Amino acid sequence: MKSTIIMLIALTAITALGGMSQAVDFEITGEVEESIEVTAPTSPDLTFTPGAGSWQSAGNIGLSTNSDSWSIKLLSDKAKMTNKLGTTDTLSGAMRASASSSGTSPITLGTSEATLTSGSAASTTPIALYLNQTIAWTDKPHDDYSMNITITGSVTT
Amino acid sequence: MPLRNALLAALAISLLLSSTALANGAFELIGNVPKSIEVTAPESPGKWSFGLGPNEFSAGNIHVTTNSDSWSISLSANPDRMTSGTYSILNPIYARLGYIDNRCIVKNDIIGLSTTPEVLMEYNDYLDIGASDLDIPLNLTQYIIIGDFPTENYQTTITVTGTAS
Numbered sequence: 001m002k003s004t005i006i007m008l009i010a011l012t013a014i015t016a017l018g019g020m021s022q023a024v025d026f027e028i029t030g031e032v033e034e035s036i037e038v039t040a041p042t043s044p045d046l047t048f049t050p051g052a053g054s055w056q057s058a059g060n061i062g063l064s065t066n067s068d069s070w071s072i073k074l075l076s077d078k079a080k081m082t083n084k085l086g087t088t089d090t091l092s093g094a095m096r097a098s099a100s101s102s103g104t105s106p107i108t109l110g111t112s113e114a115t116l117t118s119g120s121a122a123s124t125t126p127i128a129l130y131l132n133q134t135i136a137w138t139d140k141p142h143d144d145y146s147m148n149i150t151i152t153g154s155v156t157t
Numbered sequence: 158m159p160l161r162n163a164l165l166a167a168l169a170i171s172l173l174l175s176s177t178a179l180a181n182g183a184f185e186l187i188g189n190v191p192k193s194i195e196v197t198a199p200e201s202p203g204k205w206s207f208g209l210g211p212n213e214f215s216a217g218n219i220h221v222t223t224n225s226d227s228w229s230i231s232l233s234a235n236p237d238r239m240t241s242g243t244y245s246i247l248n249p250i251y252a253r254l255g256y257i258d259n260r261c262i263v264k265n266d267i268i269g270l271s272t273t274p275e276v277l278m279e280y281n282d283y284l285d286i287g288a289s290d291l292d293i294p295l296n297l298t299q300y301i302i303i304g305d306f307p308t309e310n311y312q313t314t315i316t317v318t319g320t321a322s
Contacts, residue, residue: 039182043185045187048190
């Protein structure tokens, strides 16, 4: 009798454990941030002749953005191109940049950022970069005038 | 307390609206300013009258603009001698500089014009004057002999060439 009671208790316990189920939920949340990536063109080597100069292609700025409000800004490490080797000769005029081959809406490159172009939709279309350099007859001829240009892509959230 | 909350909210909104730089790239721009020269020919002079013997005239100024510290001016003529096109060809034309006080002119020759450009003058900026913007006076001489046929339409075209070196 005692063993029968023990078996019944064990069976009851097994039944209670085997039939129990439970469901719980959790939520995952995700955020896709507004992003922009820019890549610089290959360092161009341009020739500038005396006069107002023409707009010369400096290659493309690579662009990848999912933002509907973005801009691309340029700045240079010096106000004007300077002879890199041998002398400190500096060109008398500042470099201008435009996203258009005809020089529409030009910016003057300098040590402060200036907006080259902006957009209002996601884009992976490269931005053409054109440069213009006025050369005075008093600018000394050299083949190694140089400046470093930094491209910054920004999104506005 | 409400004022503090309002300020915090305004700050949060302004941070959200502000532009965020997310990426940048950089490249080096290399520029070449070559040696350049521009020359302007004198105005075509009025018709000259040549007498027997040497006839020297001022042909006006060749204007030179250059950023080079070493340059030269050459002349050529086509045809190589003045001709009326019908009867006669004159002796060669000789060219030389008119008076100019410039110590950087290191070569100043009398040349006989031909269809091949010949150096009239050379300039060397050994005084480190810098870019040049000069008027170069040009004199031309036409020698006439008895056998030259008299006619009024002798003509040739002179080409001025500037070379920066």
